[in-house]
Amino acid sequence: MASLSPLPSPDFDLSPEALVAARPWLKRHAMDGLLLEDVPLNAIADALGTPTYVYSAGTIRTRLAALTKALAGLNCQIHFAVKANDHQAVLRLMQQGGAGADVVSGGELLRARRAGILPRHIVFSGVGKTVDEIRLALSQGIYQLNVESAEELETISAIAASMGQTADIVLRINPDVDAGTHAKITTGKADNKFGIPYDDAAALYAHAATLPGIRPQGLALHIGSQILNMAPYRAAFARAAELIRHLRASGQTVTRMDCGGGIGILYADAPEASPEAFAGAIRQAFGGMDLSLATEPGRWLVGPAGVLLSSVILTKAEGRFTVLDAAMNDLVRPAMYDAFHAIVPVGPNNGGELSPTDLVGPVCETGDTFARARPMPRLAPGARVAILEAGAYGAVMGSTYNSRTLPAIAMVDGGHWATIRARQSIEAIWAGETVPDFLG
Numbered sequence: 489m490a491s492l493s494p495l496p497s498p499d500f501d502l503s504p505e506a507l508v509a510a511r512p513w514l515k516r517h518a519m520d521g522l523l524l525e526d527v528p529l530n531a532i533a534d535a536l537g538t539p540t541y542v543y544s545a546g547t548i549r550t551r552l553a554a555l556t557k558a559l560a561g562l563n564c565q566i567h568f569a570v571k572a573n574d575h576q577a578v579l580r581l582m583q584q585g586g587a588g589a590d591v592v593s594g595g596e597l598l599r600a601r602r603a604g605i606l607p608r609h610i611v612f613s614g615v616g617k618t619v620d621e622i623r624l625a626l627s628q629g630i631y632q633l634n635v636e637s638a639e640e641l642e643t644i645s646a647i648a649a650s651m652g653q654t655a656d657i658v659l660r661i662n663p664d665v666d667a668g669t670h671a672k673i674t675t676g677k678a679d680n681k682f683g684i685p686y687d688d689a690a691a692l693y694a695h696a697a698t699l700p701g702i703r704p705q706g707l708a709l710h711i712g713s714q715i716l717n718m719a720p721y722r723a724a725f726a727r728a729a730e731l732i733r734h735l736r737a738s739g740q741t742v743t744r745m746d747c748g749g750g751i752g753i754l755y756a757d758a759p760e761a762s763p764e765a766f767a768g769a770i771r772q773a774f775g776g777m778d779l780s781l782a783t784e785p786g787r788w789l790v791g792p793a794g795v796l797l798s799s800v801i802l803t804k805a806e807g808r809f810t811v812l813d814a815a816m817n818d819l820v821r822p823a824m825y826d827a828f829h830a831i832v833p834v835g836p837n838n839g840g841e842l843s844p845t846d847l848v849g850p851v852c853e854t855g856d857t858f859a860r861a862r863p864m865p866r867l868a869p870g871a872r873v874a875i876l877e878a879g880a881y882g883a884v885m886g887s888t889y890n891s892r893t894l895p896a897i898a899m900v901d902g903g904h905w906a907t908i909r910a911r912q913s914i915e916a917i918w919a920g921e922t923v924p925d926f927l928g
């Protein structure tokens with residue numbers, strides 16, 4: 489099973505200076521140490537403590553603008569995959585940059601609305617929408633529901649009809665294409681739980697057109713996440729285009745194609761997927777087909793824009809292990825997918841010779857390891873590090889395992905910064921818990 493992202497090649501330069509140099513949103517200041525945009529990360533850690541997530545508003549804006557530009561002329565909407573980072577400040581940046589939202593729960597839908605994203609810019613994906621969530625989506629009047637099964641189609645039809653509404657839907661097809669990414673986030677293979685089998689889709693589409701309360705508008709697909717190579721996209725898009733031609737030839741109306749997300753970013757030495765290449769794959773398959781196109785990227789827009797700040801608690805075994813105050817409950821990707829995250833000292837005063845150390849968290853699991861044998865300067869207790877590319881699938885996947893409170897979050901913008909989530913209190917962790925009377 490491939491890891492996500494795979495370890496860099498052995499000759500890859502893992503020195504903190506090389507890692508910073510490859511990321512234009514980071515700078516090293518001689519006196520202040522590491523900066524995100526123009527804000528010293530030490531200033532944020534001094535004020536809020538650690539572990540703390542920090543997001544760069546400027547980087548999110550720049551990336552959304554770059555993807556928007558690459559898609560220009562394609563009649564292609566961007567629906568940000570809220571699951572990657574659901575903070576309302578991030579959603580507000582998306583809204584201001586002209587993006588809508590791809591949501592997978594009633595909670596995400598309500599968050600997107602709170603952040604100012606209009607219902608007509610919201611699509612609802614997911615393999616198990618509840619009756620309440622479908623009702624919520626229909627009562628809000630969202631743009632479309634991406635239907636993942638024949639069973640769900642019947643449920644939506646019944647609910648919409650009972651509400652006297654017509655639901656705009658697209659069928660999410662499973663194109664049976666291997667995205668070449670980590671097995672746990674591959675979604676477009678026939679044996680994954682997602683979507684409608686390709687061979688069943690035409691008949692189901694024709695059936696949908698006969699159902700009360702349903703207006704089939706087109707197709708959707710999403711083949712996986714952290715995809716760096718365009719070949720799987722091209723293969724999946726070609727299959728979808730073929731199906732659209734077949735549907736139209738058989739008299740169906742097809743106006744929309746949702747191309748999914750999954751565009752990969754730089755974690756180690758593999759360069760990120762270019763928005764132009766992604767747009768090119770869309771153009772090649774669907775250009776000239778007179779479709780309203782959409783895409784639902786999450787990671788590409790926000791992953792690079794976030795860091796997780798952490799402090800060294802202690803080093804042990806002569807520096808073999810560096811124990812941080814961040815743990816797998818704060819950022820689970822290394823434990824869950826063997827994901828590689830670059831880690832750099834915040835500084836300013838920890839130059840010096842690099843020697844390999846395992847950067848681990850305090851949680852009582854061996855999997856609570858952020859990096860193995862990573863070249864680092866000797867880090868004294870209290871020294872700070874930044875774990876990079878933590879803006880996507882970071883805070884959103886956090887838990888309070890080991891009764892660890894959820895970290896604070898800050899956002900920087902140019903030279904400004906603000907706290908956008910206070911560190912959770914221990915009381916908030918157990919609020920809502922009760923000990924039943926019968927226990928005395």
Ligand code: LLP
Nearest residue numbers: 569710713714749750751784785786787881
């Ligand atoms: N659309 C659908 C239907 C999805 O299921 C996903 C992600 C996306 C869009 C956005 O994919 P993105 O552009 O962010 O790759 N927790 C994992 C990633 C899980 C992705 C799940 N679906 C990780 O940390 O790598």
